[in-house]
Each structure stands twice: as structure tokens, then as C-alpha cells.
Amino acid sequence: MKKICLIGGEGIGIEVVDAAYKVLTELAPQKIEIIKAYAGDQAEKMFGDTFPQETKEAIDDSNAILFGATHTKAKNVLLYLRFGLDNFANIRPCKLYKGLRTPLKDVNNIDFLIIRENLEGLYSVIRLGEGNIQELVKKEIISEDKYQRFFKSSNGHYAIKIITEYESKRIAKLACEKTVERKSQGFQGKLTIVHKSNVMMATDGLFKEISYSIAQNYIKKYKIKINDYYVDDMARRLIRFPEQQDVLLTINEYGDILSDLGSELVGGLGVTPSACIGSKHPYFEPVHGSAPDIAGLSIANPIAAILSLKLLLEHLGLDEAKLLEDSIKQYFLLLENFKENWRYIPKDLVPKIYQQQNKFAKTEQITQKIIDILNKI
């Protein structure tokens, strides 16, 4: 029996996790125990706290968590899921399913993974905070004389970027293992390290050097290939050569940016899931945010959350993952005929003209369609 904790969070996070809940109860009711937990506004109303003890206990008691999204009050829960639990690897698959549209011409075979280091890099500021540049003067890290242009106005801030050997090693190891796993599934077995070591020689340089050194064993033993690109070059390559990509290993902030780009290559944020793993309590969430502008309107696309659920089930080794993916694959084929099927397709996936005519499905109808397909397979 696996325990799965579901947390909507904020905005459309609540609606899309609710959709995933419905799918999950159809899919594997005997094999799982579902624990619903609350964060942010919802939790505050129920327990008087945005991150109540009940939620922490539910997380700590589960084998995996599905999280919706956050923008303000539920952020502390997200921080706990990432940093508190030590989920150091953020895996973001970019897969173009048949039926989905890429904005690129003459491209139809995109299937790569972005593996984003999840706890440090420039986002170390989440834990360390930022500071005023005057502090750097006081600590004699920089002198005002030498860097006058920073002090032309009275106010300036700095942020800290940290790359450690420890974190780089374990994320590189995980990325190598994923590359080997994919090779055995028929992918190229190519690991691409993405960095900016020409500018950030110490930090990104360390990340690159460690990634290469960890990969050596895997190259010898499993014949994986390895290469590296600067992050700016990589952004271009994702657009120019998306079909050549296999596994990308990168630093936190670059992974954040490239995964949004990657998402857009394969149908957009409405259909891209992610997995944050590393601890005993891995968590899964759509790449999209809480979309406050459409929250509560029941028009959110639940597919990214449902695909995140698929990653969760896969991670727990439950066969239902395959059944769920097959259903979603079949669902995506509906996108080949908008005229007939628009009633089942979310707003972000129908053509503009349909959007203007209000011809698209509500969250509930999309979820029901996926369940109907599921039950027929």
C-alpha cells in the first residue's frame, strides 16, 4: 500500500490537483491510500496556519506528494517539499505526444529530459537572502573606488550563487543514471551539461568539471555519450535541434528557464509535468504556476497535473502509470480533430478562433474524458 499525499496549494493548483485526485481514485484504488492536505489560504481557513502541522505530518507520512502550485501563501510548503525534504533533482520531461502541436516547423519527434539541480545555484538566495551592495563594501569584498559604477546611485543589491561539489556530484550521478536508463529504452544515451563557465568560471566551472568526472565511469561502463554547451547556446539549440536532445543536466536557474522554453516546444505549460526527487518523499508538480488570472473559473488545463501523477506512479513502480500514459496518449489524439472534439479540449490547446468563440472544455469535462478513456482501455 502506497500513501500519496495530494496538496492543491493555490490558484489553479487546487483545481488541477482535484482533477488528478479523480483520476487517481479511478485508477488504483486498491493499491494506494490518498491523503489530502492543505496549504496556503485553504489551510489558513481550516487550521489558522498556511503550513499547519497536519500538512507536514501528511507529507512526512507519505511515499510521494502531488503538489499543485503556489504564488504566495503556500510557498512555505513548496520550500519544505524542495529544501526541507532535500529533493535535489528536478526532472522535467519535454515530450511531444502525437496530437500536440509544436510551434516549430518540420519537427515531430521531441523527447528529452531536463534535469535541473534543485537546491542551489542562484536560487540559493531563497535560503540565504539577498543583500545591499554596501554590505559587500563593509565586508571588504568589493571597494567603492574600484567599482564606482555600481555606486553611481545610492542603492544596489547583490544575490548569492552557490555551487557545491557535494550537490553537483549527486545531481550528476542521478543524471548519468537517467541517461543509462533512457539508453536501455532506445534513446541516444547522451548527456548534455549546460552551464556558463566562460563567465562564472568558479561556480559553473565546478559544476561542469564534476559532471564530466562523474560521467567517466558511465561512459566506460555503459557507453553513454557526453557533451556540454553554454546555456545561451543551449537555448538556441533547443529551438534549432530539439530532436537531437536526450538528457540535459543543468544548474537551478538555467533549468528553470530552459524548462519553460522546453515546455513550449511540446504543447505548452498546460501539458508539462515535473518530478522533484532525491528524498524518501519525492514530490511531483506541473511546471505551470498558479495562474491567478484564471483561478476558480474551472477552465484550467489539468493535463500537466495528471501527467505529473503519471510520473509519481512511475516513480513508485506502479503499473498504473503505463495505463494512465496510454489513456493520455489516446486523449491527445482528439486534438487532431478540433471540429469534432473541442468539447473535450482545454482552452490553451484549441486554436485561437475556437477560444474566441468560447469553444473549449472545462476542467471537469477534460478530466471526465480522460477517465472515460481510461475505463475503456
Ligand code: IPM
Ligand atoms: C518552477 C517555479 C519555481 C522555481 C518558483 C515558483 C520558485 O518557477 O517550479 O519552475 O523557479 O523553481
Ligand code: MN
Ligand atoms: Mn519556473
